[in-house]
Amino acid sequence: MLLSRSYGAWLVLFLLISPAFIAPSMSQLDSHWAAKKRYMREKVRKMFYHAYENYMKHAFPHDELKPLTKSFTDSLSELGNLKLQHLPRNYNGSALTLIESLSSLVIMGNNTEFERAVTWLSENLTFNIDARINLFECNVRVLGGLISAHILATDSTNRLVQGCYKNQLLNLAEDLGRRFLPAFDTPTGLPYAWVNLKYGVMEDETPETSTSGCGSLILEMGALSRLTGDPRYESAALRALRKLWSMRSSLNLLGTTLDVTTGEWIEYSSGIGAGVDSFYEYLCKAYILFGKEDYWRMFHSAYLAVQKYFRHGPWYHEADMRTGKATYWQLTSLQAFWPGLQVLVGDIGAANSSHREFFYVWKKFGVIPERYLLDHQMLHPTEKYYPLRPELAESTFYLYQATKDPWYIQVGESIVNSLNLYTKVKGGFASVRDVTTMQLEDHQHSFFLAETCKYLYLLFDDSFLVDRNYIFTTEGHPLPILSSWHERLPAAYIPTNWTYAKSEQQTRRASAMSLQVCPAIALRSGYGVQQVESACHIPDSRADHRCFGDEECGIDSSTCRRRSCSMAGYCGLWIQ
16 A cells, blocks of 8 residues: 555656656647648649649640540630530640649749740640630639749749740730720620630620629739730729629628629629629739729728628628628538638638638538538538539638648648548549539549649648748639739738727727738747737727726627627627
């Protein structure tokens, strides 16, 4: 008995003086996660090249790979509906997947393949073909890919052979931009959704388009104007964006589809998913890229309206733009971009909350289905597919950049493992036709290389972003933030240096949104990460929420409503 007590005392003493034997040190944890990230980086690199090399072998120079049959599809235009022998005589393919892969090659450090691709495109790509293309898709995929690659090709750090590049990609981008302009020749300035590259808008063209289709052109066309000095591209896109914004309801909400000739809405219900998603994204990113005050005012109003009328806890339903009343309670895979956008404006808490719900759905099915009915807790009966979409990986990358929480590394690992388990085939990566059976579909979309693989790679290795300042377009193409492109650079916002907006009566604390600045998304302090202020959230003056008057209460982060001081002296949402 005496021996047992003595042994127990020595054990307690040992534990007290030797915690290193029980828990790993911070340096050991850092080493573990660094090794994990290197391993996952190489795993993603192999995924990218498995998809890329199969495309180059079986589908190049056509648009996209069909990995199950090891063939191709020309999906960007109506050429995809024609048989091979009926293609235009001068058609060599638009090489869509090659264009989409250019910046990914640079990010992964393969400058040799990047240079080879640039040379081929410079010598072979032409847009002088009789093809009806979708303006939005061609803008974000082809024009954005060419502009981004041009900027990377002129970056001395990419070490292209001296003198081999003479702005050929920019010349191609300008040629394509000119072919877009006839689509904007409408009574409203809102562009047609479809345009023929050779003949312009066809006589019987449909006037119906989406909010994203006519409101998500400003990054690429604005960058084209800045690079060429020709203002027509940015002016056309900005006129369309302003017209679209003028069509909003009194609630600052927009619909999903509209008529470009009459300027009337066709579908009044909308949310943050398909048909509207990139409209919100481009308002925010256009302000970051160009510094124009108009973009921030529009985004500020639109963001608060989304939080007020679409948000329900961590989810976002759809609502009627006229009344704000819920119409459809459903999750769509495209909505998963939203947490990433919230990171850009500093609404980290809301971003994390929604992201965890999207990841829960991913874990439930193995991938994320195209549409999930929240009110019935079931899959949509016909939209059960997963086309290798990047949005969850994109938001995971942004949240890890903002928090450095290793949990997001684990999320990325889960995404990578699922993609390899369910979608990898001998001929590339195939889309999932039905998430309940994991039956595959014969299509490898170009955005799998442009976005999905890119964001996963950057999650595990962000060395490309060190000492650089980029935004990514909705198709994942990096554009540099340059002072020469800015009308006015936003002031730096540091969360530890609180800013106060003063008036004669009182001092009012200000948020990142009201200050109209872009908060830093990753501010390290030792091993921790400093809190980044929410976009619409203004904290109460005191951590214990005690108050003597309403001026000491902030704005609620969930509802974006102003909090008030109760008779008991506590801040809260007391006024309904």
